[in-house]
Amino acid sequence: MEFLISCVMAYLLQRTNVKGKRIPDFLITLGSGTPSVTIALALIISMSGKFGINIYNTLTIMVVAYMIKYMLMGMRTVVFSNEPSSSFT
Numbered sequence: 077m078e079f080l081i082s083c084v085m086a087y088l089l090q091r092t093n094v095k096g097k098r099i100p101d102f103l104i105t106l107g108s109g110t111p112s113v114t115i116a117l118a119l120i121i122s123m124s125g126k127f128g129i130n131i132y133n134t135l136t137i138m139v140v141a142y143m144i145k146y147m148l149m150g151m152r153t154v155v156f157s158n159e160p161s162s163s164f165t
Contacts, residue, residue: 078143078150086154101151108148115144 085104088097107115119141124132131137 077139078147079154081143082147082150082154085151086158089155090158104147104151107144108146110145112141112145115141119144 085100088094089101119137120132123129123137123140131140
């Protein structure tokens with residue numbers, strides 16, 4: 077699932093001129109730079125049912141936290157593989 081989202085994000089960053097295409101890139105970078113404890117506390121507070129979503133004490137909250145923390149690695153790999161390489165001839 078992370079690979080699919082990374083591919084879509086890389087396509088938007090590299091191949092389109094959509095207004096605001098750098099915002100998801102910034103949010104993914106922000107998630108990677110945030111300490112894991114902060115992400116965990118934010119998810120526990122926001123996903124405990126107070127805001128209409130109750131995934132507390134499920135495996136889903138672990139998957140969401142993993143994707144927030146490590147999405148940058150997958151997306152950067154796909155972005156750099158899609159960039160045209162310069163020839164050294």
